[in-house]
Amino acid sequence: xxxxxxxxxxxxxxxxxxxxxxxxxxxxxxxxxxxxxxxxxxxxxxxxxxxxxxxxxxxxxxxxxxxxxxxxxxxxxxxxxxxxxxxxxxxxxxxxxxxxxxxxxxxxxxxxxxxxxxxxxxxxxxxxxxxxxxxxxxxxxxxx
Numbered sequence: 001x002x003x004x005x006x007x008x009x010x011x012x013x014x015x016x017x018x019x020x021x022x023x024x025x026x027x028x029x030x031x032x033x034x035x036x037x038x039x040x041x042x043x044x045x046x047x048x049x050x051x052x053x054x055x056x057x058x059x060x061x062x063x064x065x066x067x068x069x070x071x072x073x074x075x076x077x078x079x080x081x082x083x084x085x086x087x088x089x090x091x092x093x094x095x096x097x098x099x100x101x102x103x104x105x106x107x108x109x110x111x112x113x114x115x116x117x118x119x120x121x122x123x124x125x126x127x128x129x130x131x132x133x134x135x136x137x138x139x140x141x142x143x144x
Contacts, residue, residue, distance in 0.1 A: 001131050001132065001133055001137075002131065002132040002134075003129070003130075003131055003132075004129075004130050004131075004132060005127055005128070005129050005130075006028070006123040006127065006128045006130065007123060007126070007127050007128075008123055008124065008125065008126055008127070009122065009123065010122070010123050011120060011121065011122050011123075012030060012104065012121040012122065012123065012128075012130065013105065013109075013117045013120065013121050014117065014120050015033075015034065015035055015117055015118065015119055015120045016116050016117065017116065017117050018115060018116060018117075019105075019109075019110040019115040019116060019117055019135065020132075020134060020135060021105060021132055021133050021134040021135040021137075021138055022103055022104065022105035022106055022132075022133050022135075022138060023103070023104040023105050023121075023130040023131065023132050023133075024102075024103055024104075024130060024131040024132075024133070025098060025099070025100055025101065025102045025103070025104055025128060025129075025130055026100060026101070026129040026130065026131065027100050027127070027128060027129040028099075028100060028123060028125040028126075028127055028128025028129060029097055029098065029099050029100075029123075029124050029125040029128065030097070030098045030104060030121050030122065030123060030124065030128060031094055031096075031097055031098075031121070031122045031123075031124045032094075032095045032096050032097075032098060032104075032109075032119050032120070032121055033092050033093060033094045033095060033119060033120050033122065034092070034093045034095055034118070034119050034120070035090055035091070035092050035093075035120065036090060036091075036093065037087060037088050037089055037090045037091070038086075038087045038088075039087050039088050040090075041093075044118060095119065097124065098121075104121055104130070105117075105121075109121075
């Protein structure tokens, strides 16, 4: 377990960086965000749903009707280049704020096949105190 103090604006982990373990937030506030386009947002939500379902074999969270509607929406967007640009432009989306005495980096935070973080975690309070558990030791700790 490693002790680390972060200051406002510092990133704890970045989206698409290698998953290294979990963090226990002892003091401060952390913002969880996602950099994506509106068109790609459904992929992120699928990964999140999959991760929350205990890493079972991959089954899409979308129903056939939803996929048909998604394709219909994409066809409509193709008619308007300006709208297409707005939906494909990447932007930062704030998902939640995590306050002290919480855990960051559990299974919803990374994609198990690539072992890359799905989101970015950033300190938004003046400072934040975290304890870091590397993933190789976390399995040992949880098995005991």
